[in-house]
Amino acid sequence: MGSSGLARLQGLFAVYKPPGMKWLHARETVELQLLKGLNAAKPPAPEQRVRFLLGPVEGSEEKKLTLTATSVPTLTTHRLVRGPAFTSLKIGVGHHLDARASGVLVLAVGHGLRLLTDVYDAHLTKDYTVRGLLGKATDSFCEDGRLIEKTTYDHVTREMLDRILARIQGSHQKALVMYSNLDLKSQEAYEMAVQGVIRPMNKSPMLITGTRCLHFAPPEFLLEVQCMHETQQQLRKLVHEIGLELKTAAVCTQVRRTRDGFFRLDDALLRTQWNLHSIQGAIQSAAPRVAAELERNLRLRLGHQQLPSAGQPWGSKDPSSTVEVESYSGQ
Incomplete structure (x- = not known):
């Protein structure tokens, strides 16, 4: 029974990491629960x-x-003589979440460890909801950081915020095209732009492919950010820089990942579901979708991969500012 249970632990699945928990602790907790489930199975009759x-x-x-x-x-x-049959499992972790952030955390077990490499190479986007608070700034860009400034925010409107977000998205779109190494005059580049599948070919700075305001009730506001190659601290810094663009100050109060590639919140197992049966079911449920999406992304990369056109740079220095991407995109 233990061996058959292990055979079904082959693939990718997602868990919901609560705020305040380190990703390593989440991984170790999942491993402990899986080992407990595997070792609880009825052993075969002795020879x-x-x-x-x-x-x-x-x-x-x-x-x-x-x-x-x-x-x-x-x-x-x-x-009782040889001890538990399973003492350790190799579990891989996808894109990390820091201790303050919460949301979808992708894990891999068995041959799913190889799939993690394919996921990284696909450069898939991730969705976040980011909460901000106008009127103050801290040294860590978080609400609980050391307060360094307090400002007024009565002049800030929803229209002002929407204009700033449009500027951010537009400048990052230019950087995305540059890091994708596409010939902008080619038919392939046009088709990829229409399909919305332009992605960097290699590692790049954080790139924002979409952002919008979901809720605005000063001093609080809620943003939805679609991005890649980000860290959660960079998203907190984004809130800080948005505050500066609005001629005020802002801190980040929450970062929550709602999608990681093809794993969404509905796919993420809650803390009470971190057990052998639920994880086996999640792996089996996600396997067809994972295979189809990775195959689709591989076809896109092989079918549309282009060399840079003459005079187009292969790379550039990292941005000094999240908002003003024009400063490093050569525009």
């Missing part, structure tokens, strides 16, 4: 072996002893 036992002859009144062939269980494979 039998023939032993010659010394004893009196049955039906005889004499006290003479003789050797009798007897089948007895082999105790060398008994759980």
Whole structure:
């Protein structure tokens, strides 16, 4: 039963990491629960072996002893002798979430470890909801950081915020095209732009492919950000820089990942579901979608991969500002 359970632990799945928990602790907790489930399975019946036992002859009144062939269980494979059958599992972690952030965290077990490399090479986008608070700035860009400035925000409107977000998205779109190494005059570049599948060919700075305001009630606001190659701290810095563009200050109060590639919130297992049965079900449910999406992305990369046109740079220095991407995109 344990071996069959392990055979079904081959692939990718997602868990919901709560805020305040480090990603390493989440991974170790999942491993512990999987080991507990695998070792709780009923062990197979012990093997039998023939032993010659010394004893009196049955039906005889004499006290003479003789050797009798007897089948007895082999105790060398008994759980109390050899210990638990499974003591460790190799579990891979996808794109990390820091301790303050929450949301979808992709994990891999078995041959899913190889799939993680394919996921990284696909340069898939991720979705976040980011909450901000106008009127103050801290040294860590977080609400609980050391306060360094307090400002007014009465002049800030929804229209001002929308204009800033449009500028950010536009400048990052230019950088995205540059890092994709596409010939902008080619038919392939046009088709990829129409399909919305332009992606960098290699590692790049954080690139924002879409952003919008979901809720605006000063001093609080809620943003939806679609991006790649980001860290959660960079998203907090983005809120800070948006505050500066609005002629005020802002801190980030929450970063929550709602999608990582093709894993969404609905696919993420809650803390109470981190057990063998639920994880096996999540792997089986996600396997067809994972295979189809990776195959689709591979076809796009092989079918539309282009060399840079003459005079187009292969790379550039990292941005000094999240908002003003024009400063490093050569525009």
